[in-house]
Amino acid sequence: MKLSLRIWRQPDAQAPGEMVSYEIDEVSEDASFLEMLDVLNERLISEGDDPVAFDHDCREGICGACSLVIDGQPHGPQAATTTCQLHMRKFKDGDSIDIEPYRAGAFPVIKDLVVDRSAFDRIIQAGGYISAPTGTAPDAHAVPIPKQDADAAFSAAACIGCGACVAACPNGSGMLFMGAKVTHLSLMPQGQPERATRVLGMVAAHDDAGFGGCTNTGECAAACPKEIGLDVIGKLNRDFRKAAVRAA
Amino acid sequence: MSTDFYREGAPALDTKAPAGPIAERWEKRRFSGRLVNPANRRKLRVIVVGTGLAGASAAATLGELGYRVANYCFQDSSRRAHSIAAQGGINAAKNYRNDGDSVHRLFYDTVKGGDFRSRESNVHRLAEVSTEIIDQCVAQGVPFAREYGGLLDNRSFGGAQVSRTFYARGQTGQQLLLGAYQALQRQVAAGTVDLHTRHEMLELIIVEGKARGIVVRDLVTGEISTELADAVVLATGGYGNVYFLSTNAMGCNVTAGWRAHRKGAYFANPCYTQIHPTCIPQSGEHQSKLTLMSESLRNDGRVWVPKKKGDDRHPADIPEDERDYYLERRYPAFGNLVPRDIASRAAKVVCDEGHGVGPGGLGVYLDFAGAIERLGKKAVEAKYGNLFDMYERITGENPYERPMRIYPAVHYTMGGLWVDYDLSSNIPGLFVTGEANFSDHGANRLGASALMQGLSDGYFVLPNTISDYLADGPFDALDETHEDVVAARKDVDDRISFFLNNDGDRTVDSFHRELGKIMWEYCGMERTDEGLRKAIGLIRGLKEEFYRRVKVTGKAEALNQELEKAGRVADFLELGELMCIDALHRTESCGGHFRAESQTEDGEAKRDDDNFSYVAAWEYGEDAPVLHKEALEFEYVKPTQRSYK
Amino acid sequence: MAVSGILLVLFLVAHMAGNLHVFEGREEMNEYAHGLRTLGEPLLPHESILWILRIGLIACAVVHIWSAVVLTRRALQARPVRYASKKPAKGESRHAVATMRWGAIVVFLFIIWHLLDLTFRTVNPVKDVPDAYGAVIATFSPERWPVTVFYLLALFALFFHLRHGIWSAVQTIAGPDTKWRKRTQAIGLFVALIIVLGFAIVPISVTFGLVN
CATH class of the missing domain: 1.20.58.100 (Fumarate reductase/succinate dehydrogenase flavoprotein-like, C-terminal domain)
Incomplete structure (x- = not known):
């Protein structure tokens, strides 16, 4: 198939960027979206141009490195699918496709389509863990956990930290990411002792990083490639309210 | 012989494994190794390269112990190391199922599964530590699969006859890595670990025969800088990407290990690579990587090819008696659950004979029709739904209606930098953990053992053994002008x-x-x-x-x-x-x-x-590599021909 | 945002219910209006309860608007560069993306008009404050149809504002699980419909001469 691409090109963090048009031909419908970009890059290099920089690694939808906003949608048009797992058979011959980086003040562009998502790591540093130094653990069966709690915790913990929620949110909020971690850890008995300090710390780090506030539009959950739902934001709100009241 | 390609050097490296009954060796080594006074740990700097299971767990644990740790990864976040993609599970000799499992049985299975090319001492330690890993991960909040009673679920995996595999749906690696990642981020917040993401190690610094630092490139600014320390730990993963197409992440590479090798570290058994039998076949020249479908699929799926060569009928139109369930035919005892190396080669054999299906005849069917009939579509969906969805996204075919096509692909490398029992390479001060070393899997790795080894090395083995080396430190102060x-x-x-x-x-x-x-x-x-x-x-x-x-x-x-x-x-x-x-x-x-x-x-x-x-430990040579042989001794598991018939 | 919003919703419900007195005729309507002013008498001075309520209401409105301004400013800072290509929203409250902030401005402008019209009577032909009924009939009289249209337009904006705002407030305060979130969304929709229909029926009835 033949495609017209418009791709955001920006040489570095300081320089201004712009959408640049490229025509690409003979794209296999079995290729993944990133493989289509690989083919474009091979051509750009042979022509002596700078290839398009984009983040990617595992290419099987789990590392969370790939990002991209394709035609205005983080990870493109297919639901529950990361960019690396999106295949060209979802597009039609002759389509024009816009490819942009995630847009968020907390995710500054490094180059072209590559953004800096270290703000997510800072949110985790502010409390997104259970303090269990190596060697201190009791037997794994010491505390039974109801299956439904363990399953719900897993579903929240399936977050890949890709940042699509932030990219999709009209307010640039990171609440879904944060809610997923808070939900995972607060459903586990091991997570109880730090439950209040965790949520207060994480919310403060989230706000410091420059993410926007949540207005419950639900765009984050609709964009999430791992289908994490708005209930994690509900849980985050509940935990935050309780913790804030107790701290006051 | 092929001596025109290499030279043979002095044999036998000291593995430092203690003697005596195998079950006491780890205990013995922990006691004989010297300790570092907690007050002195603050004066010792350790570099850990890599943030996968082996790297993050080591960096976090060393930070908790009070060492000053500098941790590096090339990814944009330490959470993205390729351990995250491991699907199946992690073994531990807990015997929660009362099905006859024990440390000794896990040890035995692993030595045998490695085709008698691994060290007994190391493998036994791995089996011992396996139980502590599960405890540690549960304490961190890893959401393992549980039964209705609230206790941990186990499954049998990769041809094991006991249920000793702990798992978190099809994303066990992800959950274990996030546990280690969170422990690491906690240490970053506590100030014991300096974490440098988007940095790549490009050279090892050796001073007076000791590993003393690394040269790194900041991948964002391009700046080259040096990090100096008292010891260097490489937890840099495997080298499967030498095949270009593999199930590894695009960024996986051998550079850190290879640079160390060029500086004198021995590279052991590089030819031991694991070809995983259940991957999605290649679709064209544009292909950049191959995707693994969890081995657990073989628990319910049946592998077959058409008996007639070049049969291009729709699989549903091929009657039972024209199908060759070749694994069940050749290995009646284990059937579809034979170990990876055997399943992979069997697929290659039938494809080479012309029975393969799909593009280029490079594929065999993995059929769930029987399982769907037996268990119902719902049950199959509950067990494998996410894998089926992934298959459909990539191939555009619906595996509920049409058997999956699978083909082997490079998945894991058992070889790696040579290490002794302490996980130290032959360069003093250079330690190697996880897939980057060669130590525990021999010539073939069993399913659900990679996660076990990565975490065993990082949480429990290295933090205990490195102190014996660091007890001599801090070493002479160095600066960048050396x-x-x-x-x-x-x-x-x-x-x-x-x-x-x-x-x-x-x-x-x-x-x-x-x-x-x-x-x-x-x-x-x-x-x-x-x-x-x-x-x-x-x-x-x-x-x-x-x-x-x-x-x-x-x-x-x-x-x-x-x-x-x-x-x-x-x-x-x-x-x-x-x-x-x-x-x-x-x-x-x-x-x-x-x-x-x-x-x-x-x-x-x-x-x-x-x-x-023996272990083939290769020393770098400008003209030709030099082979050093480390003889393997089997006192507890006598080598036999592996048979899965 | 959520707390002030919920209080404002409660006010709307009461206001809407009170408006329905218009169907009982001039006397009952004016008596109700008078009753509001004399609430708490003779124990408390004239209009004291009414002013307490009004001050509370104004405080809620100020807090609500201030929160909205803060959230909007944060949102603008959180996305300094806009996307070049836009796709329609896909979330559970997708209508809110387009309607919440613009709708709020429409409602705000309407409230100013509404106060000048039916509270202060600046733009209302009936200047006699106790005659609430007369003022309503006058303002929605058929020849002043644009007033009715504006009123209905504001209600339309209010409907979308409430449809999202009610469940959103509950989500923020109580954080329901998925099952209860769906229920809250349904309840929010229902309450929004009741409020808006309850308000709309008065001007429509007057304009079409059903009440005079």
């Missing part, structure tokens, strides 16, 4: 400026793809003397062409993904040659290494214990 530091840094600068100034016309990827094809063809699932010799010649020619024609655009002082790839492919070219030499010299078949010349009458791998019961 001649060895300056020289290491200059090497890096020179390499980068070579690539950027080379007047070439071929992309890095085109070389990588070509290298991958050579490796897959001649050093893949089946190896021959003739093929390996040919491969060595081809790789040497390709390497010469690479330096003549490679074209790298962009500049050094910025994010430059082509430059990153160029350095990695340069190292893969050298590694590929060593792999072929290792494969050529080992004229026996064992585990993942199948030499066509060494097979039984019915086509199974035939080991040669009299001549090859």
